[in-house]
Amino acid sequence: MNGETRATAVAHVNVALVKYWGKRDAELVIPWTSSLSMTLDAFYTTTSVRFVAEPGDDEVVLNGAPVTGVPRQRVTAFLDLVRTRTGRTGKALVDSENTVPTGAGLASSSSGFAALALAASSACGVELDATALSRLARRGSGSASRSVFGGFALWHAGHDDESSYAEPVESPGFDPVMVVALVDTAHKSVNSRDAMRRTVETSPLFRPWADSAPADLKEMRAAVERADLDAVGEITERNALGMHATMLAARPAVRYFAPATVSALDAVLALRRAGISAYATMDAGPNVKVLCRRADADAVAEAVHAAAGCPTAVAGAGPAARLLVAP
Ligand code: PMV
Secondary structure: OOOOOEEEEEEEEEEEEEOOEEEEEHHHEEEOOOOEEEEEEEEEEEEEEEOOOOOOOOOEEEOOEEEOOHHHHHHHHHHHHHHHHOOOOOOOOEEEEEEEOOOOOOHHHHHHHHHHHHHHHHHHHOOOOOHHHHHHHHHHHHOOOOOOOOOEEEEEEEOOOOOOOEEOOOOOOEEEEEEEEOOOOOOOOOOHHHHHHHHHHHOOOHHHHHHHHHHHHHHHHHHHHOOOHHHHHHHHHHHHHHHHHHHHHOOOOOOOOOHHHHHHHHHHHHHHHHHOOOEEEHHHHHOOEEEHHHHHHHHHHHHHHHHOOOOEEOOOOOOOOOOEEEO
């Protein structure tokens, strides 16, 4: 199939409750540890991929602007993988829209590569099952393996391409939300790939954290399945702060905390002292995501806003990646 074909897919951002940090195999994106996430309804990426017959450089557009440099290389390398696997030839035109608030620094590679994996494979005439799609998305960005699924997803670290994929974790009736504190991100910090590599190679705290991950994951899975918000929250917060401790101990340190990050974390502690179940997590950036009950979302958003002085957004569990336009 080498004429003109196209497909459009949407995938939602996910936030890990038990984090992925560190690759055993950078080429195949095999992580050191398994992870578990919640897919969010409020933030997503819609991506159209059009393959044309002519050869040439792929064109990549994000939110109406051409993508260049390393981000473009990541997309073309991923498209090369899809072309190699499917036998498709010709260049691709990729057009992507993120609903993530502009300049918020919210990691969108999870939704971005999940949407790209689904749109690109479909445009090549290949219908992958969810497991195969998760494996493929993983190659673009590890966290994207989990955005193939809605709700909660567990990414099995595995040991090779075949064994490293995500699957859904069922939790009927569990309906927590994440209040996202959109802390200012005026300065560019280290990207997650470089930060992970540095942490694995130089942080004396990395191995102890990775060694503690299987216990966190086991407890987390059980807590999600029984819809136990306080247990989920406690494990979420300790696992994320532990991950950031590994980064702080890297040489040189990788520090994503901004002053407003710490203020938001203080607000979360104060909320808990006031009897509200609120638990924080952070990724490779200064934004703080606060897990809480839906009924407490407004109070949590208000407290975090007052403390950190930044806008907030509320997100519930979101749906699986899906095709909007099939070839
Ligand atoms: O998928 P990447 O390479 O952007 O890494 C994501 C890493 C964290 O967001 C910090 C944690 C996670 O599990 O999503």
